[in-house]
Amino acid sequence: MSSFPKSTVLGYPRIGPRRELKRALESYWGGRSPRVELDRVGAELRALTWRRLAELGLEGLPSNTFSLYDQVLDTAVLLGAVPARYRDAEDPYFAMARGTEGLAPLRMTKWFDTNYHYIVPEIGPDTVFKLDASKPLGEVREARGLGHETRPVVVGPVTFLLLGSALDRLGDVLGCYEELLTALAAEGVAWVQFDEPALVGDRTPEELAAVRTAYERLGAVSGRPSLFVASYFGDLGESLPVLAGTPVEAIGIDLVRGSAPVADLTGKTVVAGVVSGRDVWRTSPGRALAALGAVRASRVVVSTSCSLLHVPYTIDDEPSLEPALRGRLAFAEEKVAEVVALAGADFRGSVPAGPSVALPGPVTFDERGPYEVRAAAQAAHLRLPALPTTTIGSFPQTGELRAARAAVASGALSQTGYERRVEEEIERVIRVQERLGLDVLVHGEPERNDMVQYFAEHLDGFAVTRNGWVQSYGSRCTRPPILHGDVSRPEPITVRWATYAQSLTDKPVKGMLTGPVTIVAWSFVRDDLPLRDVVFQVAAAVREEVRDLESAGVSIIQVDEPALRELLPLRRAAQADYLEWAVAAYRRATSGAADRTQIHTHLCYSDADQILAAIDGLDADVTTIESARSGARILSEVSSFGRGLGPGVYDIHSPRVPGAAEVEGLLRRTVGVLPVERVWVNPDCGLKTRTYEEVEASLANVVEATRRVRAELQA
Ligand SMILES: CN1c2c(nc(N)[nH]c2=O)NC[C@@H]1CNc1ccc(C(=O)N[C@@H](CCC(=O)N[C@@H](CCC(=O)N[C@@H](CCC(=O)O)C(=O)O)C(=O)O)C(=O)O)cc1
Numbered sequence: 001m002s003s004f005p006k007s008t009v010l011g012y013p014r015i016g017p018r019r020e021l022k023r024a025l026e027s028y029w030g031g032r033s034p035r036v037e038l039d040r041v042g043a044e045l046r047a048l049t050w051r052r053l054a055e056l057g058l059e060g061l062p063s064n065t066f067s068l069y070d071q072v073l074d075t076a077v078l079l080g081a082v083p084a085r086y087r088d089a090e091d092p093y094f095a096m097a098r099g100t101e102g103l104a105p106l107r108m109t110k111w112f113d114t115n116y117h118y119i120v121p122e123i124g125p126d127t128v129f130k131l132d133a134s135k136p137l138g139e140v141r142e143a144r145g146l147g148h149e150t151r152p153v154v155v156g157p158v159t160f161l162l163l164g165s166a167l168d169r170l171g172d173v174l175g176c177y178e179e180l181l182t183a184l185a186a187e188g189v190a191w192v193q194f195d196e197p198a199l200v201g202d203r204t205p206e207e208l209a210a211v212r213t214a215y216e217r218l219g220a221v222s223g224r225p226s227l228f229v230a231s232y233f234g235d236l237g238e239s240l241p242v243l244a245g246t247p248v249e250a251i252g253i254d255l256v257r258g259s260a261p262v263a264d265l266t267g268k269t270v271v272a273g274v275v276s277g278r279d280v281w282r283t284s285p286g287r288a289l290a291a292l293g294a295v296r297a298s299r300v301v302v303s304t305s306c307s308l309l310h311v312p313y314t315i316d317d318e319p320s321l322e323p324a325l326r327g328r329l330a331f332a333e334e335k336v337a338e339v340v341a342l343a344g345a346d347f348r349g350s351v352p353a354g355p356s357v358a359l360p361g362p363v364t365f366d367e368r369g370p371y372e373v374r375a376a377a378q379a380a381h382l383r384l385p386a387l388p389t390t391t392i393g394s395f396p397q398t399g400e401l402r403a404a405r406a407a408v409a410s411g412a413l414s415q416t417g418y419e420r421r422v423e424e425e426i427e428r429v430i431r432v433q434e435r436l437g438l439d440v441l442v443h444g445e446p447e448r449n450d451m452v453q454y455f456a457e458h459l460d461g462f463a464v465t466r467n468g469w470v471q472s473y474g475s476r477c478t479r480p481p482i483l484h485g486d487v488s489r490p491e492p493i494t495v496r497w498a499t500y501a502q503s504l505t506d507k508p509v510k511g512m513l514t515g516p517v518t519i520v521a522w523s524f525v526r527d528d529l530p531l532r533d534v535v536f537q538v539a540a541a542v543r544e545e546v547r548d549l550e551s552a553g554v555s556i557i558q559v560d561e562p563a564l565r566e567l568l569p570l571r572r573a574a575q576a577d578y579l580e581w582a583v584a585a586y587r588r589a590t591s592g593a594a595d596r597t598q599i600h601t602h603l604c605y606s607d608a609d610q611i612l613a614a615i616d617g618l619d620a621d622v623t624t625i626e627s628a629r630s631g632a633r634i635l636s637e638v639s640s641f642g643r644g645l646g647p648g649v650y651d652i653h654s655p656r657v658p659g660a661a662e663v664e665g666l667l668r669r670t671v672g673v674l675p676v677e678r679v680w681v682n683p684d685c686g687l688k689t690r691t692y693e694e695v696e697a698s699l700a701n702v703v704e705a706t707r708r709v710r711a712e713l714q715a
């Protein structure tokens with residue numbers, strides 16, 4: 001057995017330093033370039049990554065961390081878990097990821113507590129697993145052709161099956177993993193990495209037994225490569241002794257989110273994640289060395305806490321960041337350099353740092369009256385029809401708008417010219433909505449590059465990047481802002497656009513804000529304050545904006561919190577505390593509004609079940625939630641809220657235009673479960689990724705469906 005190299009990373013960004021993969025994918029999908037061109041770009045990006053990691057002095061290079069869409073989808077393909085309906089599609093892989101005309105894509109959801117989305121494996125009792133190892137084998141050979149020996153990375157069997165809610169299929173799937181090990185051994189692969197992040201959550205005795213079975217069986221494969229099981233995003237807890245009791249040679253432990261195990265792991269290699277893959281701060285050498293020194297194992301390897309997929313490529317691409325801030329930052333390349341430097345240091349005998357203590361912050365809210373009083377004041381003021389129709393905020397972000405923002409950045413367009421362009425777009429959005437006959441209008445958010453980055457650009461305490469792209473799903477990326485200091489709002493942010501929109505119409509226009517939890521969740525956040533204190537600072541800024549919108553005559557204000565679920569701690573023991581302060585922060589942000597101002601909130605992930613009580617606790621007058629994809633289940637669960645509810649009547653993630661009859665069906669189902677006077681009619685989420693053609697056709701059908709159901713109510 002060859003010993004594990006002394007430094008490694010668990011994974012690397014793959015979208016390309018200039019989003020080369022995004023462009024190649026979208027060009028291929030749009031029929032503007034052939035498949036060979038996409039494959040050429042992929043190969044170039046992989047070669048670039050291996051070369052760079054080697055140049056930086058990293059010893060253990062991973063492979064199979066590249067993906068054309070998502071590593072969980074890649075694992076489904078590896079194991080043959082391709083549902084029958086996609087097999088005849090022209091390109092089954094992208095059909096599963098994105099759907100085709102007439103074929104909906106597989107479900108997509110958040111990867112643990114990150115802003116990355118994976119494709120949920122669809123596994124049924126009839127799924128026939130059959131190994132197709134061409135991708136990992138291909139990458140191993142490709143890297144070898146370039147002079148690099150690599151360690152293929154694959155999602156492990158327990159995590160894969162838990163994500164697909166199919167742990168009962170463990171016995172079948174293990175056959176494929178065994179075959180994979182044999183194939184990799186035949187290829188001369190020394191180590192393989194199985195990612196098992198699911199093991200940092202609470203696991204039942206049955207699930208722990210599955211871990212034992214899986215790694216005992218894989219450990220028994222003759223002539224196999226050495227096994228490295230990587231955990232990340234928290235402590236292994238009760239999974240650690242189970243894993244340690246199996247024949248796996250190496251265990252990856254997140255020493256940033258988690259702590260050094262008390263257990264003696266003599267006999268094992270510990271791949272110690274001391275350089276954070278989840279933030280952009282430089283690693284404190286003292287803290288890292290102390291964490292490394294506290295591990296008791298036969299060999300300790302220096303690594304990142306998780307894949308570097310969640311951080312941008314390099315700080316070198318950000319020349320405009322303030323020098324003082326730059327000095328505190330490390331993106332993927334800089335983190336690799338830190339791993340290499342730490343691996344060269346002697347950390348035996350380092351002393352563990354004392355734990356930091358989180359102090360509770362203030363939890364005060366509730367100047368608003370009870371819902372019944374607010375609802376009466378709002379009804380008298382707004383005079384809305386039954387089943388009011390509305391949208392979630394954004395309208396299509398056209399290429400022209402994006403190009404206009406790029407032109408301002410390059411100096412080719414003046415700020416005034418740009419603002420005029422935004423106003424034209426707002427007018428277009430208002431006229432479209434009036435023509436369609438919607439009841440509560442929005443301004444369309446054309447001024448926003450992103451619902452978080454835009455606010456970060458207008459708040460003190462944040463920095464934003466030029467090229468700091470991080471993959472969100474498929475070809476879609478975000479540039480998470482860097483929250484590095486105390487947050488405050490120097491001046492109103494959205495008021496001018498909201499009031500401009502309201503000046504164009506007699507219909508009410510909703511003001512549109514992003515909530516404090518979501519702003520923080522989708523940013524890289526300072527680590528010298530407890531997260532809750534940071535969120536409360538942002539809440540104070542949002543509260544000022546709510547007040548200013550109200551003073552400017554805006555009667556409905558929506559404060560979005562789509563990331564409320566995302567930050568939920570992976571361990572149940574920590575969840576109640578989080579939910580308590582997250583809800584308190586939201587109420588801090590919104591409770592300055594008068595009773596007659598209607599507060600809306602919006603959440604758009606289908607797995608809201610676990611946090612329904614918290615959503616209720618937000619006390620918003622109207623809550624719009626994703627429902628079109630999750631079916632009737634969510635309706636009965638939210639029916640007890642006792643306030644306004646807008647379960648989405650169509651899925652905006654697909655270009656498909658829903659028919660009026662289909663929307664009518666969903667709406668009837670909704671009014672069958674919820675009191676009609678509380679129901680709102682809206683899509684599942686914002687329309688920014690859609691085209692005007694799709695949006696106008698879809699919304700026309702929403703309005704028509706509402707008209708039909710209303711007519712019956714009046715009859
Ligand atoms: C709701 N979602 C969001 C999440 N996180 C966020 N931070 N924001 C979100 O909205 N997480 C959960 C979900 C994830 N969903 C999405 C959906 C869509 C995108 C997306 O479309 N991203 C865009 C980038 C958006 C952006 O920043 N646009 C800027 C810059 C645009 C650009 O590429 N400019 C060009 C030049 C202009 C041109 O000629 O076109 C350039 O720089 O080269 C802007 O609009 O100004 C994407 O392209 O991926 C993400 C997450």
Ligand SMILES: N[C@@H](CCS)C(=O)O
Nearest residue numbers: 392393394560562686
């Ligand atoms: N107001 C935002 C919410 C997205 S979750 C939008 O409409 O895009």
Ligand SMILES: [Zn+2]
Nearest residue numbers: 562604685686
């Ligand atoms: Zn949404």
